[in-house]
Amino acid sequence: MKITVVGTGYVGLVSGTCFAETGNNVTCVDIDVNKVKKLSNGEVTIYEPGLEKLFERNLKEGRLHFTTDLEEGIADAKVIFLALPTPPGEDGSADLSYILGVADKLGKILKDYKVIVDKSTVPVGTAEKVTAAIAKHAKVEFDVVSNPEFLREGVAVEDFMKPDRVVIGTSSERARKIMGDLYAPYVRQGNPVIYMDEKSAELTKYAANSFLATKISFMNEIAILCEKLGADVDMVRRGIGSDDRIGKRFLFPGIGYGGSCFPKDVQALVKSSEEVAYDFRILNAVMDVNEKQKLFLMPKIFNYFNNDLKGKHFALWGLAFKPNTDDIREAPALYLIDELTKAGATVSVFDPEAMNNVKGVVGDKVTYAEHQYECLDNADALIIATEWSVFRTPDFDQISGTLKNKVIFDGRNLFEVSRMKELGFHYESVGRLAAK
Numbered sequence: 001m002k003i004t005v006v007g008t009g010y011v012g013l014v015s016g017t018c019f020a021e022t023g024n025n026v027t028c029v030d031i032d033v034n035k036v037k038k039l040s041n042g043e044v045t046i047y048e049p050g051l052e053k054l055f056e057r058n059l060k061e062g063r064l065h066f067t068t069d070l071e072e073g074i075a076d077a078k079v080i081f082l083a084l085p086t087p088p089g090e091d092g093s094a095d096l097s098y099i100l101g102v103a104d105k106l107g108k109i110l111k112d113y114k115v116i117v118d119k120s121t122v123p124v125g126t127a128e129k130v131t132a133a134i135a136k137h138a139k140v141e142f143d144v145v146s147n148p149e150f151l152r153e154g155v156a157v158e159d160f161m162k163p164d165r166v167v168i169g170t171s172s173e174r175a176r177k178i179m180g181d182l183y184a185p186y187v188r189q190g191n192p193v194i195y196m197d198e199k200s201a202e203l204t205k206y207a208a209n210s211f212l213a214t215k216i217s218f219m220n221e222i223a224i225l226c227e228k229l230g231a232d233v234d235m236v237r238r239g240i241g242s243d244d245r246i247g248k249r250f251l252f253p254g255i256g257y258g259g260s261c262f263p264k265d266v267q268a269l270v271k272s273s274e275e276v277a278y279d280f281r282i283l284n285a286v287m288d289v290n291e292k293q294k295l296f297l298m299p300k301i302f303n304y305f306n307n308d309l310k311g312k313h314f315a316l317w318g319l320a321f322k323p324n325t326d327d328i329r330e331a332p333a334l335y336l337i338d339e340l341t342k343a344g345a346t347v348s349v350f351d352p353e354a355m356n357n358v359k360g361v362v363g364d365k366v367t368y369a370e371h372q373y374e375c376l377d378n379a380d381a382l383i384i385a386t387e388w389s390v391f392r393t394p395d396f397d398q399i400s401g402t403l404k405n406k407v408i409f410d411g412r413n414l415f416e417v418s419r420m421k422e423l424g425f426h427y428e429s430v431g432r433l434a435a436k
């Protein structure tokens with residue numbers, strides 16, 4: 001099938017490449033001239049495990065194309081995916097200007113029937129708005145479908161190729177058939193395509209992200225309680241996670257959820273609720289807990305250094321909002337850097353993939369280490385903000401030999417508390433017995 005993907009960010013690039021992988025002819029359109037040039041020349045513009053191989057193959061075999069020209073990009077396409085940004089507007093609600101801007105243009109250039117798909121995360125009612133924006137100028141028939149994307153950064157290719165489910169929101173039989181054919185190769189493993197109306201599909205995406213964020217904030221509060229009551233959150237997590245009704249996943253406490261999705265989507269659902277005069281109390285609490293959790297380690301750090309961080313130097317391992325990505329949007333590490341430098345400390349940082357992105361945002365506020373152990377030079381303590389595998393089994397002798405003090409503040413609970421005690425570290429983590 002000939003398809004077009006508008007927007008070549010995370011979702012656009014991964015879905016475009018994966019659609020090509022199953023034999024579709026895919027054209028990706030982006031307004032970023034530089035990005036299109038790089039992609040056309042075979043350069044993958046995001047760090048995503050497994051993407052490069054698929055990308056190179058499909059580019060070489062002629063199933064992937066890139067252009068900045070929307071009209072050229074949609075010619076002959078049966079389906080047009082909109083994988084455009086929906087960032088928070090000033091009041092926190094989703095900014096639909098990218099989507100509606102492209103919808104308006106599409107209305108003027110459609111020459112035959114097409115299915116236009118909202119792949120971006122958009123509030124309930126957006127399919128109607130997109131339909132209206134296209135219909136204003138369109139002289140041909142078209143359908144607008146809501147097909148939210150559930151991929152996770154870091155495992156995006158696998159999530160796309162073998163999704164837990166595909167949600168397709170449409171009231172058009174014609175569009176339903178086309179979308180069903182397109183997704184058939186991805187759901188052969190027995191995972192379902194779930195058809196529904198457009199509004200339910202739109203809400204499904206926000207409900208999924210908000211529910212997962214709720215699980216995380218809930219566990220972060222349980223971790224706080226564990227420290228206060230003398231319980232161990234690892235035990236509690238295992239104790240509740242083995243109940244199928246609760247499930248083992250997304251129960252890991254830490255220094256808060258970040259990324260380009262949870263923070264903005266929870267906020268957008270709260271805003272959508274307000275628009276229909278509903279106060280979504282649980283989600284307000286979820287956001288509130290998360291804001292505080294990002295700085296969970298700070299009181300511990302202040303306390304250890306007698307409330308004075310002036311002149312102290314910290315090593316910070318992990319900058320990306322989670323492992324296996326170079327994405328630093330809403331990364332807890334950035335909040336820690338801010339607080340530490342505000343308190344008069346200096347910070348040296350290391351991340352396996354996100355260093356360049358952080359340089360772009362933080363500049364010379366911190367120093368950038370070439371590798372994880374160089375980062376420890378002259379540091380009064382090590383702080384861990386992202387659970388990259390390479391941090392999980394470090395050379396503790398090298399850490400002890402390089403840090404000024406054997407002190408670690410771990411925001412991701414990477415190490416066994418008892419082992420750290422044996423090794424002679426002052427070790428503080430999140431919600432565990434010896435963490436007090």
Ligand SMILES: NC(=O)c1ccc[n+]([C@@H]2O[C@H](COP(=O)([O-])OP(=O)(O)OC[C@H]3O[C@@H](n4cnc5c(N)ncnc54)[C@H](O)[C@@H]3O)[C@@H](O)[C@H]2O)c1
Pocket residue numbers: 006007008009010011012029030031032035083084085086098101102119120121122149150151152153260261
């Ligand atoms: N990042 C994720 O893991 C993820 C997962 C699921 C859903 N989503 C949702 O998907 C949407 C896109 O997210 P993303 O992270 O891929 O965004 P992104 O910011 O990484 O990329 C968006 C791309 O759109 C391009 N663009 C902007 N205006 C354009 C226009 N008028 N024409 C063509 N291209 C244009 C930008 O240049 C950029 O390359 C958002 O709604 C997001 O919430 C994201």
Ligand SMILES: O=c1ccn([C@@H]2O[C@H](COP(=O)(O)OP(=O)(O)O[C@H]3O[C@H](CO)[C@@H](O)[C@H](O)[C@H]3O)[C@@H](O)[C@H]2O)c(=O)[nH]1
Pocket residue numbers: 121149150151152153154209212216249250251252253254255256257258259260261262265321322
């Ligand atoms: O037990 C956990 C699990 C995750 N996190 C944090 O939660 C955030 C989000 O993690 P994850 O969901 O793995 O990453 P994303 O790539 O942001 O993916 C989420 O957001 C995407 C965009 O909407 C959705 O498509 C995905 O289904 C949804 O998982 C990260 O900061 C994690 O550190 C925790 O603190 N504890």
